[in-house]
Amino acid sequence: MFDDYVRESVERLERRWPQLIEVEFAVQEVPLHEPDGADPDGGVPLGRVSPGRQGRKSQIVVYRRPVEIRAKSREDRAALVHEILIEQVAELLGLSPDAIDPRYDEE
Numbered sequence: 001m002f003d004d005y006v007r008e009s010v011e012r013l014e015r016r017w018p019q020l021i022e023v024e025f026a027v028q029e030v031p032l033h034e035p036d037g038a039d040p041d042g043g044v045p046l047g048r049v050s051p052g053r054q055g056r057k058s059q060i061v062v063y064r065r066p067v068e069i070r071a072k073s074r075e076d077r078a079a080l081v082h083e084i085l086i087e088q089v090a091e092l093l094g095l096s097p098d099a100i101d102p103r104y105d106e107e
Helices: 004-017 020-021 064-070 074-095
Strands: 024-028 049-050 059-064
Touching: 004 020, 004 024, 024 074, 049 064, 049 074, 059 064, 059 074, 064 074
Parallel strands: 024 059
Antiparallel strands: 049 059
16 A cells, blocks of 8 residues: 555656656665665654666655654555655755645645
8 A cells, every 4th residue: 555655646746747757766664774864853764865876767765664653544644655755856856845746835
């Protein structure tokens, strides 16, 4: 079910931003311990973006367990996944989250 939340959100975003077809989206259970990838607020990251380099595609990852812990209901999980993806896409494209999805602040 979690993968479906990610897939549905990605499809919504790709309709508005067709260039995202070139980005790999993935789900991992938990973030790997990476000192440079730590959340600046000291919390556990919910997602990560890796810009493409040396012939590799850009990648956006959503971390399943931290999201499930933070959002208990299905609706909350789906909304949080979409919010995370909006934020990661915004970082990748160098735009604000509400430029990526005008309803960002509503969710």
